[in-house]
Amino acid sequence: MSRKKTFKDLTAEQKKGLGILSAVQFLLAGAALVDIWRRPRTEIRGSRAAWSAACAVNFVGPLSYFVFGRRRS
Numbered sequence: 001m002s003r004k005k006t007f008k009d010l011t012a013e014q015k016k017g018l019g020i021l022s023a024v025q026f027l028l029a030g031a032a033l034v035d036i037w038r039r040p041r042t043e044i045r046g047s048r049a050a051w052s053a054a055c056a057v058n059f060v061g062p063l064s065y066f067v068f069g070r071r072r073s
Helices: 012-038 048-054 060-069
Strands: none
Touching: 012 048, 012 060, 048 060
16 A cells, blocks of 8 residues: 655655645735625625635635626626
């Protein structure tokens, strides 16, 4: 049985890629959260609390908010 790979077992390129993906995730979630709390309630489909919680789900939550959560004018 093989041992589970840890962060220190990754190559430099893999660590760099993981760092970039992590940064993108945090920036995307941050942008979504800022938009949720600054946008008027009438321009958001659903509750702010639900969309804020959804932002914790990796890339899916923030992207879902930007696609489905905002009302178009």
